Structures are given as structure tokens and as C-alpha cells.
Amino acid sequence: MAKPEYYYGVHSVESLLELEPERVLTLFTLKGKDDQRLKHVLAMAEPFGISVQQASRDRLEKMAGLPYHQGVVAAVRPHPVLNEKDLDQLLTQKPxxxxxxxxxxxxxxxxxxxxxxxAAMGVEAVIVPRDRSASLTPTARKVAAGGAEKVQFIQVTNLARTLAHVKEEFHYRVLGTMLDEQALPLQKCDFTGGVVVVMGAEDTGLRPITQSQCDQTVYIPMSGNLQSLNVSVATGMALYEACRQRITQE
Structure with a gap:
């Protein structure tokens, strides 16, 4: 049997119990903790006969890898790692x-x-390169607050090659966020239809090989002397505009 993954935090565990309770092997709760949020988690787990064990704070911290577990950790049967074939299947089913x-x-x-x-803006999949990229660690799942169970997380060998494949085989447009001479303001770019929004690391931006696959570059207009934002903040702004346009089109 594969080594279990650990989910921690109330939102993360609640989302897991709501969407994929069959994956939960054991719930570990902080010994002596008895608040309403934890009672709700236990009530969600009860119909599925999930084993519940009380554990010390040290044990929970060891499983979670951090002290911010909110008194609950779930040992979970791991998902298979999704790859390029899974992306093809998704785009065939959901053009x-x-x-x-x-x-x-x-x-x-x-x-x-x-x-x-x-997850909040209607994205079907988040695509990352397998190397030199964060993976779905317990910390990432905790911050995602249940979003990781609602969006497919796909790791690919070569991001630029995957973008080229999606363009050629499925006729998607690739929109990269960066400031260059050809970049359009976010609100003037068309985000409807099959679209991949590509975000780069805030310190280095998009790599040249990734830039070469972008059909259009876009930027977020900002006042003052600011030139960049935290990548998660910039992602939120870009995806909100995409979601707004796509809802308006319906």
C-alpha cells in the first residue's frame, strides 16, 4: 500500500470529507480539544465509519510538518499523480x-x-512542471482550503512542450502574464474559449522557452511605481477577469 498523505486544517479536511470521504483512512484529533469546528468535522466523518484517534500536539505537528494544524490531521489514501495523458482526457471531455x-x-x-x-474562478486544471516547482504538499493543500479537491493538479515533464501540444491538438490560446511591448492590459484581452493563463514566478517571471509558446502577453495595469505583485495575488486578478468575461459570454 502506498504511503498515506496527510491533510491538515479544518477547511482542508472538511472539503475532503465532503468530496472524497472514501480516501480518508484515519482522522487524528488533538487530545483534549473539543470545539464546535472539530465537532462538525467528526460529525461529517461518522457516517463513513472513519477511524478517529486522539493524538498529542507533537504527533500532529510531525504528521502535518507544521504547528498550524488546527487540531485535526487526516491520513489519506493518495491520488495517482496526474500527467499529460490525464490533461488530454480532460480537454477531450471538457473542450x-x-x-x-x-x-x-x-x-x-x-x-x-x-x-x-x-477553484473559485472555474479553472478546470492547474498545470505545473514536474521539476523546479512546488507540489501538493500538506502545506499547499492547507492554504488551498479545499480547492485542491475541486481542481485537477497536473504535473508535466516539459511545460513548454505541453503548451505547444494543447495549442496544436485542442486549439487553445496561451496567454502569458508579463510586461513587454506586445502586452495588452488585462481587461482588453479575450479570455473566452479554450484558454491557458500562464503565470511566472515573481522573481524571474516566465522563462523564455515558456514565453515562446504564448499567443498573447498581458499585464495588470498598476498605479504608482509598482511593477510586480505576489504571484498568487496576480493570479487572482487575472483569473477574476477571465471568469468575468466567460460569465458575461454565457
Whole structure:
């Protein structure tokens, strides 16, 4: 049996119990903790016969990897890692989807925040390179606050090659966020139809090989002397505009 994954935090565990309770092997709760939020988690778990164990604070911190577990950790049967074939299947089943690609975003907090926003804005999948990128660690899942269970997380060997494939085989447009001479203000770019929004790391931006696959570059107009935003904040702004346009089109 594969080694279990650990989900921690009330929102993350609640979302898991709501969407995929069959994956939960055991719930670990903080010994002596008995608040309403924890009672609600236990009530959600009860119909599925999920084992519940009380644990010390030290044990919960060891499983979660951080002290911010809110008194609950779930040992979970891991999902298989999704890859390029899964992306093809998704786009065959759901043409003209909104996708988010993250180019070398290595901070799990930023990844989790991006996934949370993606879930709220109707993104079908978040695509990241397998190497030099954050993965769905317990921290990323906690920050995503349930979003990781609502959006497909796909790791690919080569992001630029995947973008080229999506363009050629499924006729998607790739929109990269960066400030260059050809970039359009966010609100003037067309985000309808099959679209991949590509965000780069805030320190290095999009790599040249990723830029080469962008059909259009876009930027977020800002006042003052600011030139960049945290990647999760910029992702939220870009996806909100995409969602707004797509809802208006319906």
C-alpha cells in the first residue's frame, strides 16, 4: 500500500470529507480539544465509519510538518499523480476549458493560494512542471482550503512542450502574464474559449522557452511605481477577469 498523505486544517479536511470521504483512512484529533469546528468535522466523518484517534500536539505537528494544524490531521489514501495523458482526457471531455499554468512557482504557500483562487474562478486544471516547482504538499493543500479537491493538479515533464501540444491538438490560446511591448492590459484581452493563463514566478517571471509558446502577453495595469505583485495575488486578478468575461459570454 502506498504511503498515506496527510491533510491538515479544518477547511482542508472538511472539503475532503465532503468530496472524497472514501480516501480518508484515519482522522487524528488533538487530545483534549473539543470545539464546535472539530465537532462538525467528526460529525461529517461518522457516517463513513472513519477511524478517529486522539493524538498529542507533537504527533500532529510531525504528521502535518507544521504547528498550524488546527487540531485535526487526516491520513489519506493518495491520488495517482496526474500527467499529460490525464490533461488530454480532460480537454477531450471538457473542450474550451479555462486552465492555469504555473511556471516554476516553488513556494507551496503561493501554489496553495493559486489553487484556491483557481477553484473559485472555474479553472478546470492547474498545470505545473514536474521539476523546479512546488507540489501538493500538506502545506499547499492547507492554504488551498479545499480547492485542491475541486481542481485537477497536473504535473508535466516539459511545460513548454505541453503548451505547444494543447495549442496544436485542442486549439487553445496561451496567454502569458508579463510586461513587454506586445502586452495588452488585462481587461482588453479575450479570455473566452479554450484558454491557458500562464503565470511566472515573481522573481524571474516566465522563462523564455515558456514565453515562446504564448499567443498573447498581458499585464495588470498598476498605479504608482509598482511593477510586480505576489504571484498568487496576480493570479487572482487575472483569473477574476477571465471568469468575468466567460460569465458575461454565457
Amino acid at each position: 474550451e476549458s479555462l486552465l492555469l499554468a504555473l511556471d516554476q512557482v516553488t513556494d507551496p504557500h503561493n501554489l496553495g493560494a493559486c489553487i484556491r483562487t483557481a
